Amino acid sequence: MEKSILEAATTLIEKGGFSRLTTTGIMQKAEIEPVQFYRRYKDLDAFIDEYVKKFDYWFSGVVKVPVSGENNQTYYEDILCNLFNSLWDNKIMQELLRWEIATDNETSRRTAQLREFHTLPLCQRFADLFSDSDTDIVAVSALLVGGIYYMILHHRVSAFSGMDLSREQDRERLLKAIKHLSGLLFQDCVQPSVIKIAVAMKKDAVPLEKISGYTGIPIQILEKI
Template structure:
């Protein structure tokens, strides 16, 4: 009878299994409740562990979150390290921004982390934001060296593009922006195409191969007319 009333023991979990359970529980809770509403008790209950199991690994909630966010921060991922070592072409620059857009346009820990950093200034958000900044400095330095003699401030331009992606993805739950709805495939394609176009223009300017604008072409055509060239010759020369 005593054996029948005894509670069955939980299967013994390895250290890796426990850590995976903690991370999985935290991820589910953050996506459901957002960072600011998640407590250690929530994580412990969701992961089905004892408090001592959690606190033997982390000093407190802040310590856990600081470790946790590194796994999901876009700028800390292995793909980022690989791109850091690539030849920095127009396509690589565009891909870096498009991959960021794709990650943030869906419900992700990175998106919730940005939301938390904007809405709540605390020791964790301050450190995660600063760690991200420090981690990306080597890549920024390489792009600045690439664009050194181009007359363009690539860091300032990149900050506007990245900040714009952050805002569009955070704002998409409220309403479209400039008639672009990132909740739709069409909206995502428009921003992706815009990123490719801007990347191409940046590198054309850097290489001195920028294509003339429509107004510039019309000005050239008018000067050719003044010199007596026929419309057929003008179209041929300007490839219109």
Template sequence: MEEKKPKRYRRTKVDLEADIIKSAESLIKKKGFSAMLVTDLIKKARIEPPVFYNRYNNLDEFLDEFVRKYDYWFKDIISGSQFPTDDVNGYISIFKEVQKALSERSVMLELLRWEIAEGNETTVRTAMLREMHTLPLVKTYEEKFKGTGIDIAAISSLIIGGIYYLNLHRDRSLFSEIDIKKESGQKRIEDAIELLGHMIYQYNESKNLKSIIAERLKKEGISQDIIDKCIF
């Protein structure tokens, strides 16, 4: 009796798109954007070349559409953390969430690497969109620290930039003998983020307290010279 061959599963259009995207994510995490070839993607997704080229003219067009899924990744991270902008813990949570998102090999991390390595329409757009979507948050904190002498935008930029670099650099060498590929290294960075956040807020509170004390002493008739010498 002739053995019946199992029916071959035919992937739908949705299935094919999902397989292409999933394969791209896997390849990007492994090789990065710059090193991925269209032949790699076709092989990984188990499709014939016409299937790919019926959808996209070339790999650049595919990548431009692909990264649009990640144009809002910074905004999504921040929105998902549900932090209060008037609280030190909320401020700290922003940096912790970014560090967490980049701590493992991810498309977001490789997107940052690609932005630094290549200047093209896609990388410029993703970088500018990230700036655009985080600017309202920056303005919120600038208003909160207005008149304090604390440039919160510059300080926050240094922290974010440090998080970016530590994660982009981690496969090359340790940094100050910290290995953020290990749990112990991750913990040190998270603790440092928390300490920095509290230091910034405590410094601001200290300045406010000094101003209050100085104003009260002035009302009591103490000269400004003595107040400046003793308090500031």
């Protein structure tokens, strides 16, 4: 019974979003009697609150702990690219974000705040990395993440700046742009002392992959110094 209710709600949300979801629609789609629904949920708000809890930790699944030896730029790129790909594939999460933007209640605030809670340690990690740089990496990252959200949520309405995300080649262009911007950002956070160490290691013929792993400097930057 619980499974049929959840499956019915998912189908309706994918079709019309959270704003058009009704208890009557859920019961009709699940082919159950009202008593079977209200035995489990007080009302529609109570159902939605339970339903969206499965997405409370969505962002924590996107932000994975980097594998040993992975440099910071690669980790940063992976987070943003994973965010884009994960959100693009998750239609329910898209509808949840649309609903949060349009709805101000306890449930929408909780899901948004928990996502922010998972973001804070990541912000601090990169803020520390860029502490000696003029780049405000937290502000820049907020713009990038917000842009990813908007472009995906907007794609059904029209193209944006000529990019139509329904086309695979435009999605690939966006991912390529994310990686390019990451490279530009991380060029600004490499400390002079670390560069000197990298140069010395290059002179000793240490492989670039190892230098990158030890110093955190991306290989594409090492190739130029």
